[in-house]
Amino acid sequence: GEDVEQSLFLSVREGDSSVINCTYTDSSSTYLYWYKQEPGAGLQLLTYIFSNMDMKQDQRLTVLLNKKDKHLSLRIADTQTGDSAIYFCAERNNQAGTALIFGKGTTLSVSS
Amino acid sequence: GAVVSQHPSRVICKSGTSVKIECRSLDFQATTMFWYRQFPKKSLMLMATSNEGSKATYEQGVEKDKFLINHASLTLSTLTVTSAHPEDSSFYICSARASGGRSYNEQFFGPGTRLTVL
Numbered sequence: 670g671e672d673v674e675q676s677l678f679l680s681v682r683e684g685d686s687s688v689i690n691c692t693y694t695d696s697s698s699t700y701l702y703w704y705k706q707e708p709g710a711g712l713q714l715l716t717y718i719f720s721n722m723d724m725k726q727d728q729r730l731t732v733l734l735n736k737k738d739k740h741l742s743l744r745i746a747d748t749q750t751g752d753s754a755i756y757f758c759a760e761r762n763n764q765a766g767t768a769l770i771f772g773k774g775t776t777l778s779v780s781s
Numbered sequence: 782g783a784v785v786s787q788h789p790s791r792v793i794c795k796s797g798t799s800v801k802i803e804c805r806s807l808d809f810q811a812t813t814m815f816w817y818r819q820f821p822k823k824s825l826m827l828m829a830t831s832n833e834g835s836k837a838t839y840e841q842g843v844e845k846d847k848f849l850i851n852h853a854s855l856t857l858s859t860l861t862v863t864s865a866h867p868e869d870s871s872f873y874i875c876s877a878r879a880s881g882g883r884s885y886n887e888q889f890f891g892p893g894t895r896l897t898v899l
Contacts, residue, residue: 704890711787711874711892712825757824768815769876769888773824 673772675758680778687745689775691758694739698760701734702769703743706755715743715756745777753779783809785877787891794865795899802860802894804875810855811877815888816848819872831858865898872896 672694681687693701702717718725718732718741725732731744745752755776759769784807794800804814812833817825829839829850837850847869849861858877862869872895876888 709893709895712876712890714887714890717887768827768830769825770827771824 673758673760673770675756675772675775677773678776678778680780681748683748683750683779683781685748687743687748687752687777687779689743689745689756689758689777691741691743691772692739693741693758693760693770695760695770696739700761701732701741702757702759702761703730703732704757704759704771706757706774708754712757748777748779750779750781753777783807783877783879783887783889785875785889785891787873787875787894789894790892791895791897793897793899796866797864799861799863800865800896802862802873802875802896804858804860804877804891806856806877806879806889809877809879809889811858811879812855813878814852814858815876815878816850816858816860817874817876819874819893825874828860862896865896867898870896870898 674692699720703715704712705715706712716727729746733742755774757774758772761767761769786805788803814831816828819825827840828843829837831837831850831852833852833855839845852858872893874893876890878888
């Protein structure tokens with residue numbers, strides 16, 4: 670079945686880069702997403718990548734996709750305390766109306 | 782950008798009562814809405830897929846008679862937790878998928894509803 674795995678915790682210092690990793694199993698996944706969830710809040714879409722892309726950059730965020738290894742990563746440059754949150758990796762295939770399959774989320778803790 | 786609202790944001794109820802949660806797409810039409818449940822420190826679990834004008838599709842293990850879903854219009858889906866029990870306490874999040882256009886790839890999430898059953 671489909672499965673998305675993430676490490677549960679990451680702790681970094683302010684100003685450092687953070688790299689959050691994700692692996693997935695569904696080879697038919699066509700879209701892969703990164704969401705951010707702050708305490709008590711809903712999900713905020715950070716970025717997504719189509720499966721025929723290797724990399725996508727958006728300001729401080731860089732997404733790398735290794736489709737062969739089914740590995741996705743999110744790099745946050747110059748991490749700030751406001752980046753402290755839970756980051757969810759999610760996948761979906763290309764079928765219309767398909768829901769997202771989420772990982773358990775990585776809690777990013779940024780210390781000053 | 783596309784906005785999805787949920788109401789209420791927080792609800793506390795007594796065991797045995799029913800609670801209705803609304804999910805609205807404010808500036809776009811959504812033929813499909815999804816209801817997720819999030820347990821503490823756990824990922825989101827898809828409960829059901831709601832299509833406008835038709836019956837919802839429930840995931841395995843989700844009781845359709847307990848979690849009633851109605852998608853009456855292209856901008857509104859409701860989740861009713863019937864005869865709520867303390868184990869139903871959770872964070873319920875809806876998402877809406879635009880009918881087409883630029884936002885085809887995206888699901889827009891509501892802010893969530895925190896349900897506490899005493």
